[in-house]
């Protein structure tokens with residue numbers, strides 16, 4: 203029988219110096235705390251290798267190697283087939299805008315792109331912007347009772363003109379994992395490609411771009427224990443087809459450089475080696491062994507166990523209140539939920555709740571989190587947005603209890619029902 207992984211929470215918390223300041227950080231979907239070793243890699247690059255790559259001299263060669271090591275680390279992180287499939291950029295928003303720009307010459311008027319109403323605007327706006335060249339944008343709707351994207355509703359939207367399906371791996375409000383491999387298979391069967399926003403997923407579960415068979419896959423490191431930086435995976439052959447975004451003398455075959463205009467930020471790219479290093483050590487401490495990829499998988503198994511416990515603790519409290527509406531699935535069925543949990547309280551302004559929480563040194567956030575279309579669709583404006591509690595593996599059950607005790611004080615516990623724990 204396979205033994206369950208254990209998360210070494212003391213080790214985990216010791217790796218994030220920001221956790222030492224007395225705050226409970228429950229705004230991780232906004233931005234996570236950063237790893238010491240990630241910061242160390244940035245300073246190592248800046249102090250020891252801070253020159254332009256491409257020179258013949260030793261330090262320049264070391265800088266080039268550091269950049270390649272960064273791509274290799276990211277390759278392990280997402281299980282890409284080769285390091286050239288990794289494109290670095292300043293943010294997910296910019297990478298998706300760049301992708302839309304680089305696809306222009308392969309699109310023509312009348313072509314169709316499908317987006318979802320549950321996405322962050324980063325994976326809608328750049329595609330919507332292609333309407334100016336006659337691209338037809340179709341919205342895959344969301345069922346507001348189940349909060350699910352139903353594949354049966356995607357299928358009739360697909361035609362022979364569909365070029366791309368753009369979908370989030372997890373909504374940064376709803377918190378449920380979308381079946382990306384299944385969606386990719388449906389898109390591919392219709393001759394379309396798939397572009398996935400994984401910002402709200404990558405901090406929580408192991409990514410395997412090859413197993414999902416995705417075409418483009420984008421996320422940000424500042425929510426994945428690193429600095430303000432981001433990456434896009436693209437299948438190598440697709441990247442070759444994209445239009446160069448750099449100088450005219452960078453041709454189509456200059457992958458990934460043609461898609462990193464002005465070069466990547468070397469020191470921030472190098473920080474990714476620190477994220478992967480941490481995950482490998484965590485994997486070893488969780489009982490894993492073998493290659494970096496195997497250790498990453500072991501780390502995320504342990505992370506998942508911790509996150510499922512946090513998710514259940516908070517959901518069971520929220521379900522027990524008769525004044526709370528959870529915006530998303532109310533239970534973590536089949537481990538489908540990550541611990542990003544949004545909710546509203548009847549008759550309450552979400553901003554007031556978050557501000558009251560500040561006094562408890564518990565960092566949470568309210569709003570629509572730039573998923574404006576989704577927020578409007580599920581009726582958030584009347585509450586001034588949702589309250590969002592977004593946890594990661596370094597959070598603890600004690601912190602969840604601190605939050606729920608504070609909620610009881612702020613709102614009164616009279617909203618609490620007797621059947622606490624019932625789904």
Ligand SMILES: Cc1ncc(COP(=O)(O)O)c(C=O)c1O
Pocket residue numbers: 231232292293294295296322324325370372373374399400401402421422432571572
């Ligand atoms: C789901 C999701 N997608 C995209 C983004 C945008 O990422 P970035 O800030 O790197 O542009 C965010 C940021 O909050 C997000 O939560």
